[in-house]
Amino acid sequence: MENRDAILRRLARIEGQVRGLGRMVADEAYCVDVLTQLAAVSKALDRVGFEVLTDHTNHCVRDAVERGGPEAQERVAELLEAVERFARTR
Amino acid sequence: MENRDAILRRLARIEGQVRGLGRMVADEAYCVDVLTQLAAVSKALDRVGFEVLTDHTNHCVRDAVERGGPEAQERVAELLEAVERFARTR
Amino acid sequence: MENRDAILRRLARIEGQVRGLGRMVADEAYCVDVLTQLAAVSKALDRVGFEVLTDHTNHCVRDAVERGGPEAQERVAELLEAVERFARTR
Amino acid sequence: MENRDAILRRLARIEGQVRGLGRMVADEAYCVDVLTQLAAVSKALDRVGFEVLTDHTNHCVRDAVERGGPEAQERVAELLEAVERFARTR
Numbered sequence: 001m002e003n004r005d006a007i008l009r010r011l012a013r014i015e016g017q018v019r020g021l022g023r024m025v026a027d028e029a030y031c032v033d034v035l036t037q038l039a040a041v042s043k044a045l046d047r048v049g050f051e052v053l054t055d056h057t058n059h060c061v062r063d064a065v066e067r068g069g070p071e072a073q074e075r076v077a078e079l080l081e082a083v084e085r086f087a088r089t090r
Numbered sequence: 091m092e093n094r095d096a097i098l099r100r101l102a103r104i105e106g107q108v109r110g111l112g113r114m115v116a117d118e119a120y121c122v123d124v125l126t127q128l129a130a131v132s133k134a135l136d137r138v139g140f141e142v143l144t145d146h147t148n149h150c151v152r153d154a155v156e157r158g159g160p161e162a163q164e165r166v167a168e169l170l171e172a173v174e175r176f177a178r179t180r
Numbered sequence: 181m182e183n184r185d186a187i188l189r190r191l192a193r194i195e196g197q198v199r200g201l202g203r204m205v206a207d208e209a210y211c212v213d214v215l216t217q218l219a220a221v222s223k224a225l226d227r228v229g230f231e232v233l234t235d236h237t238n239h240c241v242r243d244a245v246e247r248g249g250p251e252a253q254e255r256v257a258e259l260l261e262a263v264e265r266f267a268r269t270r
Numbered sequence: 271m272e273n274r275d276a277i278l279r280r281l282a283r284i285e286g287q288v289r290g291l292g293r294m295v296a297d298e299a300y301c302v303d304v305l306t307q308l309a310a311v312s313k314a315l316d317r318v319g320f321e322v323l324t325d326h327t328n329h330c331v332r333d334a335v336e337r338g339g340p341e342a343q344e345r346v347a348e349l350l351e352a353v354e355r356f357a358r359t360r
Contacts (some may be wrong), residue, residue, distance in 0.1 A: 181295065181298070181301070181308075183353055184295060184296075184298075187295050188292055188295055188296060188304070190290055191292040191295065192286060192292060192328060194288050195285055195288040195289055195292070198281060198284050198285040198288055199285055201281055201318075202278055202281040202282060202285070205274060205277050205278055205281065205322075206274075206278060208274075209271070210353050211271070211322055211323075211325065211326035211330060212326065212348055212349075214322050215322055215323060215326070215355070215356055216352070216354045216355065218315060218318060218319045218356075219319070219321065219355045219356055221315060222312060222315050222316065225308060225311060225312050226312065228291075228308060229305060229308045229309070229312070232295075232301055232304050232305055232308065232336065233301075233305060235301065236301035236302065236305070240301060259286065259302075261304070261306045262302050265305065265306065265309045266305055266308075266309055
């Protein structure tokens with residue numbers, strides 16, 4: 001991935017946020033504050049997903065479509081399935 | 091929270107999944123596999139959110155409504171805001 | 181419902197927007213414009229859902245919780261299921 | 271669009287469902303039933319969005335990428351923006 005380092009930094013920050021959520025729950029933080037923080041982590045995770053998707057479309061999928069043939073067909077179908085899965089989980 | 095231990099176990103598992111995602115990206119795993127795993131983590135996070143919301147509604151909100159008065163009003167408004175935030179991030 | 185007239189007006193506008201989407205597709209509008217308009221209608225529908233949820237929580241659920249007893253339990257469980265369904269479809 | 275007739279039929283059905291929602295609200299149907307039906311309409315709308323996206327990717331975007339040049343770049347960027355908007359509204 002082209003933006004691999006940025007994605008790795010984001011994932012490291014999300015890992016820390018999830019650990020922080022555990023501390024909030026262990027320390028009996030107010031539920032609404034836990035929910036607000038959960039929503040922030042969920043959003044951060046979606047942004048990583050969107051960056052991976054962008055990178056994948058701009059490289060693997062475009063390269064396959066430019067080369068043409070059955071692999072292009074396959075890569076586009078696979079991309080659309082990934083978009084569907086990505087969108088459904090929200 | 092009543093189900094605190096279960097929530098803490100889920101959060102610990104999610105933390106491990108996020109770390110695993112970092113390893114996948116570092117090892118140049120196929121983007122579509124990264125997206126599939128991201129969707130799984132996102133779903134697991136949503137389930138934690140829903141459990142916190144359930145616990146909060148069954149305890150803090152119900153207790154406040156049973157006691158009545160201005161605090162009941164406030165707790166219900168706060169709950170609805172949390173639901174809105176929770177639903178929007180997906 | 182307390183805000184029934186406002187909800188009915190919103191639904192009438194959404195019905196018109198869906199009809200407009202049909203015209204766009206029939207007239208071979210550019211796909212990206214169709215997607216943008218679909219996203220707007222989907223958002224408008226979510227807002228109606230959120231208003232119905234707010235009204236329901238502020239009336240049926242609060243009344244049941246104030247009266248107490250097994251019906252309160254049932255109404256809160258039903259509310260949480262509705263929130264789950266509402267959040268999942270996005 | 272290749273599957274234009276199927277999309278038009280789906281939109282006509284959704285228009286009828288939105289009209290039905292108006293009748294439910296006017297007839298004071300139980301809020302939870304209104305929410306359940308709203309979730310069904312929202313899901314149906316998402317399916318239309320996904321079909322439009324699929325059609326667009328398989329035709330406009332693939333054609334542009336096969337031809338190459340700056341238009342390919344533009345079509346892929348536009349597709350990713352549409353996916354982002356589509357995913358955010360859920």
